[in-house]
Amino acid sequence: MRKRWFWFLGFCFFLIGCAKPPKPLDFSQEYTFSGPSLNIxxxxxxxxxxxxxxxxxxxxxxxxxxxxxxxxxxxxHGAFAASGEVYNMYEYTAAHKLLPMGTYLLVTNLENGKQVVVRVNDRGPFVGDRCLDLSYVAAKELDIIGKGTAKVKIVALGEGEIKDSQMVYTHIPNFYKGEFYLQVGSFRHKENALQYKRQLEKEFSKVEIEPFIKGDCIFYRVQIFLSDDLNQALSLYQNLKKQRFKGAFLVAR
Incomplete structure (x- = not known):
């Protein structure tokens, strides 16, 4: 199922503001999940x-x-992760120092707007100010392989639950429903984006402009609404990309 995310990934809210993470708690003693106290x-x-x-x-x-x-x-690759799983660099996973194992994260590369959804199954990174270590395939989707690092925003989408001291994945988000758009252009001048939007509106029923902040610049990204169903959106995306919009990619909100 994770491979289906690989063009767009989402539930994109494009939240640019920085929210502080929850304050770490002291778990030197037992922690009560529900009912009787369990050994953590x-x-x-x-x-x-x-x-x-x-x-x-x-x-x-x-x-x-x-x-x-x-x-x-x-x-x-092939070594044990902190969760006890075998790390596979071709799966959409990540390491985080604090988040619960099994947490699903929407990761947005703030340098290019690309997104991917990953599942936390390891601890780290423990280098400098880095907050997240992505698997190879996830980093490739975000275009950070060559550069090595990127400024990102991570948003928790869902997580597993502890039942009988075991992790059970019960709150996996529904990745197949949402608002899926095809991004067909990005402009530094809003008037150019508006002009392109007006042209596309002659053919498509819903075209929107999504501002994107990068450094001191604002880019105006022109996006065509495709569907609220992932499978249908992927089909339309593939046809439109092949026939007309060569450099387009799928995004979700």
Whole structure:
């Protein structure tokens, strides 16, 4: 299912403002999930790396963060992740220092607007001010392989639940419903974007302009509404890209 995300990814809100992450809590004692107190699972226990202690969060609800993301690949491919899974650099996963294992994240590259959805299954990165280590395939979708890092925004979409001390994925977001658009142009001058929008409106019923801030500049991105169903949007996207809009890509809101 993750491979279906690979053109657009989404539930895009294009939230540019920076929200503070939830304050880390002290889990040096037992944590009560529901009912009787349980011994906290290994991935929720505080841990120390390079002399610094980290306190994982019990919930990702409302979590947003703007920071630097990096990626990791061949050197770790096939090794065990902190969740106990075997790391596969061709799956859409990521490492985060605090978020619960199983958290689904919408990651937006703020340098180019591209997005991907990943699932947290490892801890890290522990280098400088980086907040997220993406798998190879996720980093490739965001165009950060060559550069190595990028400024991103991460938004928690959903997460698993603890049942009988085990992680159960019960709140996986429905990736197949939303508002799916084809981005066909990006302009630095709003009037140019408006002119292109008026031309497209002769053929398409809904065309919108989505502002995008990059550094000190505002870009006006022209997007054509395709569908509220992912499968239909992908079909239309493939046909339009092949026949007319060579450099277009799919986005979701």
């Amino acid at each position: 699972p290994g991935w929720l226990k505080p841990y120390t790396i390079n002399g610094k202690t980290y306190y994982p969060l019990p919930s990702a609800k409302g979590y947003e963060e703007i920071c630097i993301a990096s990626w990791y690949g061949p050197g770790f």
